[in-house]
Amino acid sequence: MxxxxxxxxxxxxxxxxxxxxxxxxxxxxxxxxxxxxxxxxxxxxxxxxxxxxxxxxxxxxxxxxxxxxxxxxKQITLRDVNELFEVRLSLEVLAARLAAQAAARGQSSSRLQQMMDQAEEATLRHDHAQIPLTNTALHAEIVAMGGNSLLEYSMKPLLGRMQWLFTLTGHRDPQVQCAEHLSLCKAIYDGKPDLAAALAFAHVELGREPSLQGLAGRLPES
CATH class of the missing domain: 1.10.10.10 (Winged helix-like DNA-binding domain superfamily/Winged helix DNA-binding domain)
Structure with missing residues (x-):
């Protein structure tokens, strides 16, 4: 072929x-x-x-x-950031569930593992320029792995805003985020949809308050 x-x-x-x-x-x-x-x-x-x-x-x-x-x-605001988290709580949880279901059916997760390796390497190097890029690529691959074209189309314009958010919130501990990504990806590799969905929800929600607190005073309210 x-x-x-x-x-x-x-x-x-x-x-x-x-x-x-x-x-x-x-x-x-x-x-x-x-x-x-x-x-x-x-x-x-x-x-x-x-x-x-x-x-x-x-x-x-x-x-x-x-x-x-x-x-x-555009002047991004705290309201924009909060709204982005709200949308991510729905779409990324679905993406993680679908990716784990795909893995359970036997679909290869090699590309996701490659993205996770790159994100982990950037974190270990303390490469603050690459961390937002590799983390965004990781989230994008989870969406792609699920194979839902409508979800992928819906997430596409959000990924750039997520990279913007990840860059703005560079004050957050990248090691914590990397550990959460590793746990999420393992649940996907293992084909465990419920666990992957729960970890995706926790990952997004745990990042909301630290992000908003870190950006308070730097961004306007709305």
Whole structure:
């Protein structure tokens, strides 16, 4: 059987990923204007894919757009963070359950194990730039492993916001998060849906209060 190579990313996808990266890193601060011409020059692409990228990032909640001001980086608030946790409590619990059910049916968990290894390595290195990236990739793989295309489609725009949250909450102990991830992944490898769902719920809920407390004073209420 011939394995088809993945289609190369479009210019708009590449521009979106780069702009999102600059927003998450803080290079593009909340409230700063994003001008198509400047972005086109910075990213060395035409204005058409930049325009498409900005439209996608608005849909994902990274920018605000208005006819008068154009595109500006969204100011994330404590309310936004809390709402993200509420949605994660539903979708990620379902994702963990479905992934464990897939493992119980004999589906390979090798890719999830690879993502967990990378996240653990980044944690052990105290690589604070890579930890949010690898943790986000781990959560994305749990969703993908479940094989539910609608859930994957629903989670796709949230994963970028999760990476943004993980970057903002770098003050949290990464060792604790890594230990929770290891327990969750083991339940998935072992094909235990109820345990995986319970651990996913606990993992998300245990992170809510420390995240909100750590961001209080740094982010506006709403």
């Amino acid at each position: 011939t394995v088809q190579a993945e289609a190369p990313a479009s210019s708009a996808d590449t521009a979106r990923a780069r702009i999102r990266e600059l927003i998450i890193s803080g290079d593009f601060a909340p409230g700063s204007r994003l001008r198509e011409r400047d972005l086109s020059q910075t990213l060395a692409v035409s204005r058409v894919p930049v325009r498409e990228a900005l439209q996608q990032l608005e849909a994902e909640g990274f920018i605000d757009a208005s006819p008068r001001r154009g595109a500006t980086v």
